[in-house]
Amino acid sequence: MTDQQLTVGQAGEDAVLAAVREVIDPFNAQRPGLALGPGDDAAALTLGSGQAVITTDTMSEGQDFRRQWWLDPESLGAAEFEPAEEWPQDVGTKAAAQNLSDINAMGAVPTALVVSLTLPPQTTVAWVANFYRGVLRACEAPGAGRCVVAGGDFGAGEAISVTITALGEPAAGGQLLRRDRAEPGDVLAVCGQLGRAAAGLALLERPGEASVSSDELRHWQDHAAIIRECLQAQQQPQPPLNAGPAALAAGASAGLDLSDGLLRDAGRLAAASRVQIRCDDAALAAEAQPLKPVAGILGLGPAAGSEWVLSGGEDYSLLATFPADAPLPDGFRALGTVEPVPADGQPGVLVAAEPSGTGWDSLRQIL
């Protein structure tokens, strides 16, 4: 049981959720409407004759995004990088995408978003309109073609804060991609990028001058493709929204989306399923390889790429486990295997070399 006098910063997100479940689980058990309660990427509700999945997520300025990134795109060649007017759109796209990703991670199809915006009164109307354009952009991605934006609420506050709630429709028959159903012998696979969003954040927040020297600029432009990929991953994430339904259709046993880093999220899947997950080190090294030039630009050693792949958050890729004889759907790459927990062991993730970080805990990390 979580010590009630701990602060949430000391306890961490998983322990706070456990304390909340002690309060709400007995209440929900008396009512028939909750088909799958808290603890997965989204909850499932019994609605009329069918089911809906529902998830909600808040992004706060300063904590989850900045209105202006320190990186000045002008100094890097306007044609290559994103102009500043598009930043409010990015906030909308990212807030929507991370909720759409949670619906995808249940194997469901998104049907609606509602938006609650907290705004400092000096925010312009143009900012708000552009923010909503970004929300719509996320809903134009493949897999989100049925999703409407049902509007929402405005409130005032000192910093911009965005909460989006997403609803989705489960696959026919109400089948859900849960995180607690992986079996020994399964293959662990991912659809979508690994480590790109964390590398993008490192680029956006790199110390130094806002403008870069001509030498540096040449180096940036030599690696423009991977740099742009990383910046887009951080600023305009595009979760693979067809991957969840495709994984379910291919017989996936379990899955979740990568919001807090591969090691941390794979660890959650392992804990929920009571298994061990052994990562394939060669596969992870191949994922990290393209990030080496980014580490070089930032003056970091080659281990930085592996660290981003293993512990970087906000990739919104889909991690899933499949029976060994199931062909992986398009876009999935094998990353490892699921094993039983040894008699003297615990559920968890096994990698060749432990990195220094273990992911992103949204409550603990700002202490």
Place this chain on the structure above:
Amino acid sequence: MTDQQLTVGQAGEDAVLAAVREVIDPFNAQRPGLALGPGDDAAALTLGSGQAVITTDTMSEGQDFRRQWWLDPESLGAAEFEPAEEWPQDVGTKAAAQNLSDINAMGAVPTALVVSLTLPPQTTVAWVANFYRGVLRACEAPGAGRCVVAGGDFGAGEAISVTITALGEPAAGGQLLRRDRAEPGDVLAVCGQLGRAAAGLALLERPGEASVSSDELRHWQDHAAIIRECLQAQQQPQPPLNAGPAALAAGASAGLDLSDGLLRDAGRLAAASRVQIRCDDAALAAEAQPLKPVAGILGLGPAAGSEWVLSGGEDYSLLATFPADAPLPDGFRALGTVEPVPADGQPGVLVAAEPSGTGWDSLRQIL
């Protein structure tokens, strides 16, 4: 069209919503999932074979609530007023109640809440658990017996912020209590209190010493019942959650909930329905009468009671219009009549004496 370079504080909530609708309405028009778009208390979605109504609302610390009110209950006799340990529960109850009220205002029955909490890391786990106890308390009210609490998300921020999204099930046949269907000849009626929440806020924020003199204490205790009613209205609102479905069943033509004050919200109903609403001054005076002792305690004149009734926000009562020959359901009191807009007039609300305020605009009022 709203000037895009205005700040949201200058433009106000209704103009910001109009600017957002210019962006999202054309998008939603291409997709079949939105049965009723933004602009009412909740949106209606087509989900599988049925419909759901959905609404979302954020409460921010400092703006919508305080973790500790200036009023010290200890100084007023602990037996009479609420002890401080219950404040986190109140935040949960109020955040849930205002969303449940929006579902009620559509004539629908609430089925699920999801919660997103932004927390400073020094918040205790106990605060979070008590907050959730308050959410559950709101779901134990009559009319909310089917509502589950599907959990949600935690994030970090500098101040506590709470976003709740509520889902509801429309009445059989998908009928909704919209705000744009009032007809000349209808009776305007309310179910639930008027002005109590605003009077409670005035009590909680009254200037002066935290402790009161023995003379003052006697005066407070003489009027303990109405004081407690006002404090509860502000801190633990109890919207009449059966009133929306009851109004629909009784043939109500239109309705909304009173979150921003009677004049402002009745004005929204009048504008949406393109009618004028003439208030019955004697009925309003009767609503204000019990608030006179509260005005007296605060050193305000008798007009303060009328002002709270006309312009006080956060009552979460249900305002509805009924055909003149429909008997009002239990708990509804007639407040006025609906009239056509004269040839030289505009939609709006007619009262005998214009008060100084016209309600609470959550974007404009903090300037």
